Amino acid sequence: DIVMTQTPLSLSVTPGQPASISCKSSQSLLHSDGKTYLYWYLQKPGQPPQLLIYEVSNRFSGVPDRFSGSGSGTDFTLKISRVEAEDAGVYYCMQSRQLPWTFGQGTKVEIK
Amino acid sequence: QVQLVQSGAEVKKPGASVKVSCKASGYTFTSYYIHWVRQAPGQGLEWMGVINPSDGGTTYAQKFQGRVTMTRDTSTSRVYMELSSLRSEDTAVYYCARGFFPYDFWSGSGDWGQGTLVIVSS
Numbered sequence: 280d281i282v283m284t285q286t287p288l289s290l291s292v293t294p295g296q297p298a299s300i301s302c303k304s305s306q307s308l309l310h311s312d313g314k315t316y317l318y319w320y321l322q323k324p325g326q327p328p329q330l331l332i333y334e335v336s337n338r339f340s341g342v343p344d345r346f347s348g349s350g351s352g353t354d355f356t357l358k359i360s361r362v363e364a365e366d367a368g369v370y371y372c373m374q375s376r377q378l379p380w381t382f383g384q385g386t387k388v389e390i391k
Numbered sequence: 392q393v394q395l396v397q398s399g400a401e402v403k404k405p406g407a408s409v410k411v412s413c414k415a416s417g418y419t420f421t422s423y424y425i426h427w428v429r430q431a432p433g434q435g436l437e438w439m440g441v442i443n444p445s446d447g448g449t450t451y452a453q454k455f456q457g458r459v460t461m462t463r464d465t466s467t468s469r470v471y472m473e474l475s476s477l478r479s480e481d482t483a484v485y486y487c488a489r490g491f492f493p494y495d496f497w498s499g500s501g502d503w504g505q506g507t508l509v510i511v512s513s
Contacts, residue, residue, distance in 0.1 A: 318499040
């Protein structure tokens with residue numbers, strides 16, 4: 280199975296400040312079809328994960344442009360340019376390059 | 392709009408089975424794979440398997456092979472996940488999740504059900 284490793288595991292951010300989460304995979308997520316199957320989700324308490332970014336850098340419909348994703352191969356980053364109170368929750372990276380899907384451990388983001 | 396509505400919470404005894412349903416609406420049911428993911432209390436996310444609603448084909452995580460069965464009913468646009476020989480470690484919220492792109496086996500998911508809590512306790 281592909282192992283997804285996120286850092287840091289927790290983050291405390293002041294509103295208006297930037298935040299960054301790293302995700303590293305144990306194997307390349309580049310598929311032979313040319314796509315890189317790396318996704319970012321945010322899960323708020325009592326809710327299912329909500330998609331933020333698909334295929335490394337594409338924002339899902341309705342996701343604010345303060346969220347951006349980057350990276351390639353095995354190294355990926357989610358950045359929030361200016362954190363807002365509603366951004367609190369647990370962020371997960373996920374790979375669907377190979378079954379089983381595997382997720383990072385999660386990064387808990389707290390707003391100061 | 393796309394909706395995945397799951398069945399309600401269940402309490403089961405060890406050794407029993409549970410069957411969770413996921414009713415899809417707002418899109419062509421047979422065009423998107425449906426995955427099942429679970430989350431134990433306070434823990435991370437764990438993929439269980441996937442079903443192709445078009446032909447019923449399934450792929451399961453090795454961990455659940457022999458204990459999980461995923462089926463679909465195209466007449467009601469429902470997908471089912473049955474887990475047998477339940478143990479306390481199966482206590483979790485179970486989610487169905489729709490593949491992101493139609494007919495794309497490898498795409499992740501953009502739409503998730505609300506989750507179904509399954510408690511396994513004697």
